[in-house]
Amino acid sequence: MxxxxxxxxxxxxxxxxxxxLLVHFLRDELDLTGTHxxxxxxxxxxxxxxxxxxxxxxxxxxxxxxxxKEVRTVEGLERxxxxxxxxQGFTExxxxxxxxxxxxxxxxxxxxxxxxxxxSEAEIRxxxxxxxxxxxxxxxxxxxxxxAAEHSSREVAQ
Amino acid sequence: xxxxxxxxxxxxxxxxxALALLARHGDEARVVxxxxxxIPMMKLRLARPEALIDINDVAELSRIxxxxxxxxxxxxxxxAELLGSAVAGExxxxxxxxxxxxxxxxxxxxxxxxxxxxxxxxxxxLSAAFAALRATAVIKGPDGERTVPVREFHTGxxxxxxxxxxxxxxxxxxxxxxxxxxxxxxxxxxGDWPLAAAGAVLRLADGRIAEAxxxxxxxxxxxxxxxxxxxxLRGAVPSEELFAEAxxxxxxxxxxxxxxxxxxxxxxxxxxxxxxxxLRRAYERCMP
Numbered sequence: 001m002x003x004x005x006x007x008x009x010x011x012x013x014x015x016x017x018x019x020x021l022l023v024h025f026l027r028d029e030l031d032l033t034g035t036h037x038x039x040x041x042x043x044x045x046x047x048x049x050x051x052x053x054x055x056x057x058x059x060x061x062x063x064x065x066x067x068x069k070e071v072r073t074v075e076g077l078e079r080x081x082x083x084x085x086x087x088q089g090f091t092e093x094x095x096x097x098x099x100x101x102x103x104x105x106x107x108x109x110x111x112x113x114x115x116x117x118x119x120s121e122a123e124i125r126x127x128x129x130x131x132x133x134x135x136x137x138x139x140x141x142x143x144x145x146x147x148a149a150e151h152s153s154r155e156v157a158q
Numbered sequence: 159x160x161x162x163x164x165x166x167x168x169x170x171x172x173x174x175x176a177l178a179l180l181a182r183h184g185d186e187a188r189v190v191x192x193x194x195x196x197i198p199m200m201k202l203r204l205a206r207p208e209a210l211i212d213i214n215d216v217a218e219l220s221r222i223x224x225x226x227x228x229x230x231x232x233x234x235x236x237x238a239e240l241l242g243s244a245v246a247g248e249x250x251x252x253x254x255x256x257x258x259x260x261x262x263x264x265x266x267x268x269x270x271x272x273x274x275x276x277x278x279x280x281x282x283x284l285s286a287a288f289a290a291l292r293a294t295a296v297i298k299g300p301d302g303e304r305t306v307p308v309r310e311f312h313t314g315x316x317x318x319x320x321x322x323x324x325x326x327x328x329x330x331x332x333x334x335x336x337x338x339x340x341x342x343x344x345x346x347x348x349g350d351w352p353l354a355a356a357g358a359v360l361r362l363a364d365g366r367i368a369e370a371x372x373x374x375x376x377x378x379x380x381x382x383x384x385x386x387x388x389x390x391l392r393g394a395v396p397s398e399e400l401f402a403e404a405x406x407x408x409x410x411x412x413x414x415x416x417x418x419x420x421x422x423x424x425x426x427x428x429x430x431x432x433x434x435x436x437l438r439r440a441y442e443r444c445m446p
Contacts, residue, residue: 018166060268
């Protein structure tokens with residue numbers, strides 16, 4: 001069936017089977033391979049994208065469900081060539097090793113900071129508790145999000 | 159790669175439209191909302207509906223409101239929305255306790271209250287919470303609306319009273335003064351299904367327990383509640399000894415099985431201990 005999904009502000013129209021999952025629509029139909037396809041069972045969180053401003057696991061959403069809606073992926077984080085503070089934080093604090101979980105971690109972290117600009121360590125851990133870093137680099141992921149929080153608020157203050 | 163088998167797909171925007179689509183597609187149609195149980199089952203061919211009726215855009219099912227002396231929770235309310243609802247938490251802390259430990263925050267953004275009840279997983283948390291609260295399920299179908307107590311909603315594992323062509327639209331929870339509630343769960347890791355969990359609802363009058371609700375999940379308690387433990391509590395003066403006795407009765411009257419989450423005797427122990435903890439917390443919350 002014909003669907004139109006707005007991804008990172010740009011509408012895409014495609015003819016898809018109803019059984020196509022959103023993660024595969026993004027990666028295979030739109031070539032937006034920043035979103036990673038991981039466990040396929042909504043456990044690992046590598047595939048997290050925003051659907052109408054809310055993070056969801058895109059391996060458990062049908063592409064047809066996103067028709068007429070707005071999707072934001074990791075490719076939509078940077079603005080005018082500037083990395084988002086969470087991307088910068090992961091760079092500064094060694095928040096990734098293999099990088100497989102990173103897109104999902106970034107999307108959830110951005111959402112957390114939008115709602116809670118100065119989150120505690122416990123809040124950060126709770127926010128990413130549905131996402132698995134198989135390198136077990138959680139300490140640095142938490143530090144990266146804190147870095148983003150501190151540097152975002154500094155920018156606002158300036 | 160796990161992909162569901164082919165199916166027809168239709169999107170509804172009103173309850174009437176959803177019912178018309180269900181009627182048109184017949185017995186092999188399934189309603190999909192959050193899809194966090196149904197889509198994984200379809201990937202594994204544990205479910206193979208010929209048609210999916212998507213109700214994610216049925217806005218009228220997304221409301222949480224107080225109507226008369228009941229809290230009405232729409233079937234499409236996301237777990238995250240129930241957790242974020244001040245009015246739900248004010249009247250029924252058990253719902254916030256339970257939502258805080260259902261899956262993880264991202265899954266809670268998508269999964270729905272109605273979907274959880276209709277999935278009828280024997281380890282599901284809200285089924286026990288709503289059973290403890292003596293909530294009522296509102297079901298709409300081609301012949302109009304009917305209500306069923308949540309305590310009669312589940313007819314077995316993965317089976318409910320909702321028939322083909324029908325739609326669960328709302329859960330109504332009676333608001334009664336003078337009480338409180340709590341939910342306690344033990345899981346192996348963050349976001350997992352429970353080894354066991356217990357919910358307690360207490361209403362006090364003149365220093366005695368006027369009404370008690372005990373919900374249990376994952377321990378094969380019939381219809382997710384512990385009737386015998388409730389009988390022991392009703393009319394009694396609250397005390398640690400009484401709660402211990404209720405826990406002992408609740409543990410004796412459930413029937414957990416051994417599986418990869420744990421052995422039966424451990425789950426039975428948890429059923430008793432978590433009943434005690436839930437009662438204790440609910441009672442503390444009754445105090446001004």
